[in-house]
Amino acid sequence: MDIDGHEHVIEVTDLRRVYGGGFEAVRGISFSVARGEIFALLGTNGAGKTSTVELLEGLAAPAGGRVRVLGHDPYRERAAVRPRTGVMLQEGGFPAELTVAETARMWAGCTTGARPEAEVLEPVGLAGKRDVRVKQLSGGERRRLDLALALLGGPEVLFLDEPTTGLDAEGRRDTWELVRRLRDADTTVLLTTHYLEEAEGLADRLAILHEGRIAASGTPAEVTAGRPSRISFELPEGYFPGDLPPLAELGVCGHESDGRVVRLRTRELQRTATAVLVWAERAGVELRGLDVRSASLEEAFLGIARDEEAAV
Ligand SMILES: Nc1ncnc2c1ncn2[C@@H]1O[C@H](COP(=O)(O)OP(=O)(O)OP(=O)(O)O)[C@@H](O)[C@H]1O
Numbered sequence: 456m457d458i459d460g461h462e463h464v465i466e467v468t469d470l471r472r473v474y475g476g477g478f479e480a481v482r483g484i485s486f487s488v489a490r491g492e493i494f495a496l497l498g499t500n501g502a503g504k505t506s507t508v509e510l511l512e513g514l515a516a517p518a519g520g521r522v523r524v525l526g527h528d529p530y531r532e533r534a535a536v537r538p539r540t541g542v543m544l545q546e547g548g549f550p551a552e553l554t555v556a557e558t559a560r561m562w563a564g565c566t567t568g569a570r571p572e573a574e575v576l577e578p579v580g581l582a583g584k585r586d587v588r589v590k591q592l593s594g595g596e597r598r599r600l601d602l603a604l605a606l607l608g609g610p611e612v613l614f615l616d617e618p619t620t621g622l623d624a625e626g627r628r629d630t631w632e633l634v635r636r637l638r639d640a641d642t643t644v645l646l647t648t649h650y651l652e653e654a655e656g657l658a659d660r661l662a663i664l665h666e667g668r669i670a671a672s673g674t675p676a677e678v679t680a681g682r683p684s685r686i687s688f689e690l691p692e693g694y695f696p697g698d699l700p701p702l703a704e705l706g707v708c709g710h711e712s713d714g715r716v717v718r719l720r721t722r723e724l725q726r727t728a729t730a731v732l733v734w735a736e737r738a739g740v741e742l743r744g745l746d747v748r749s750a751s752l753e754e755a756f757l758g759i760a761r762d763e764e765a766a767v
Pocket residue numbers: 474475478480498499500501502503504505506507
């Protein structure tokens with residue numbers, strides 16, 4: 456369990472999941488998560504994120520490969536793993552008639568070493584909703600109740616399946632803050648998300664799943680390294696993309712234009728941006744909607760989907 460001086464709380468080796476009918480949703484993936492790390496699983500719809508997380512939670516047995524959580528097989532040794540983990544599923548499915556406090560108490564009854572409900576309702580911002588029935592909560596509030604219940608047992612490992620889906624911008628930021636505080640207290644967090652800025656800002660490391668395989672993994676900086684930056688703008692009437700200086704001389708490695716709207720990709724952002732601005736200044740041209748972006752996880756994500764499609 457001790458590799459490179461880090462305790463690997465989650466270890467996944469050549470993991471496979473096959474559904475009835477023979478569909479292989481997870482096709483041999485490997486990764487590990489160290490104690491106190493936030494690890495994000497990203498991927499397009501149907502990439503295999505939930506199928507993977509369910510194997511880590513011990514809800515199903517893998518068709519092949521190996522999973523260890525806290526050194527145990529989460530499926531065969533569920534009793535050893537479950538009390539030390541917290542799980543937030545995509546759909547909580549609580550009794551609609553119970554209040555928030557009653558739901559937390561009911562859940563506490565099934566949780567080993569449960570903390571008082573106030574200790575989990577307060578950090579997710581639901582302390583003021585204790586007496587509100589679950590059916591009256593907004594979608595975002597239900598997500599936060601899901602999270603509170605996952606925290607009841609003071610877990611060492613937290614599995615969060617799309618924890619901020621349905622939350623507004625403030626709720627999302629509050630959840631990120633809470634997840635960071637948990638990490639700082641040495642909780643290991645594995646989350647899935649569709650929000651690339653969430654993974655970029657929150658995860659220490661991440662893996663991008665594509666059709667059941669890991670297409671890229673590492674720190675957000677490692678995954679975006681080598682991906683091009685982007686510049687886009689609209690030329691004024693009477694100007695055309697052909698009026699720009701030769702793009703290869705600007706360091707451009709890819710471009711598209713849609714009428715007067717120009718999108719450039721470059722691995723030399725400063726050189727390309729400077730050349731475009733100098734050209735515009737000399738030509739007396741205003742570049743409307745000018746947008747200059749460093750390589751981002753979004754670019755890496757879209758690039759992976761594009762490359763894989765091209766490879767098919
Ligand atoms: N019970 C099942 N039987 C057969 N196929 C399934 C089953 N559950 C999931 N799948 C298929 O497995 C693939 C992976 O699904 P999964 O839910 O793991 O993807 P995901 O990455 O979590 O997607 P999303 O982002 O849409 O939640 C999909 O093609 C899905 O249709």
